[in-house]
Amino acid sequence: MQAAVKPGLTIGLISLAITYLAYFIDSSLLASGWFGLVSLVIMAVLLIYFGTQYRTEIGGFMTFGTAFNFSFIAMIISGIVGLIGMLLLYQVIDPSLPQLLADEAFQTSLKTMESFGANPDALPPAQLEEMRKATADSFTVIGQIKGFGFLLIFYALVALILGAILKKRDKSLDF
Known part of the structure; x- marks a missing residue:
C-alpha cells in the first residue's frame, strides 16, 4: 500500500492539473466524453509507468495480486485527490460551473x-425534466461522492487489467 501512495498522489495531481487547465481553456471541455477518455488513458499510462518502476524496485518480479493492489490503491488515492479538487472547483472557485456542465451534459445526452x-x-416533459435533474444532481457534493463510489467499481476493473499487464513471475523458480 505504501508504495502506491506517492504514484497515486502524483497521478491525482497531474489529473487535477489537466482538469483545471481544461477549465481555464474552455469549461465546456469538462462535460465532453473525449475529455474523460483522454484522462483515463493518461491515468493508465502513468499507472503502467509507476507500476513497472515499482516492479523493478522489488526485484523485477510482481505477482498479479501485488500488481492489482498497487494499481487499485494508486487509483483510489488519485481519485480522492481528484474528488477534493473537483469539489473545490465546483463549490469554491466557480459555483456556477456545475449548472453549466449539467446543461452541457444534458444536451450531449439528447x-x-x-x-x-x-x-x-x-x-x-416529466421524463426530460427528470433526466435534467439527475444530470444536475451528479454535480452536487453528494452526487460527486456517489459518483466516486461507482468509480471504485470501475477502478477495480481497470486494476484487474493493469494487474495482468504489470505482473511478471520469476520463471527460474519453476521446476
Missing part, C-alpha cells in the same frame, strides 16, 4: 439519443 435514432421530443 444528441446521443438522436444519434441512436431516438427522438428526445417524443419523451414526456
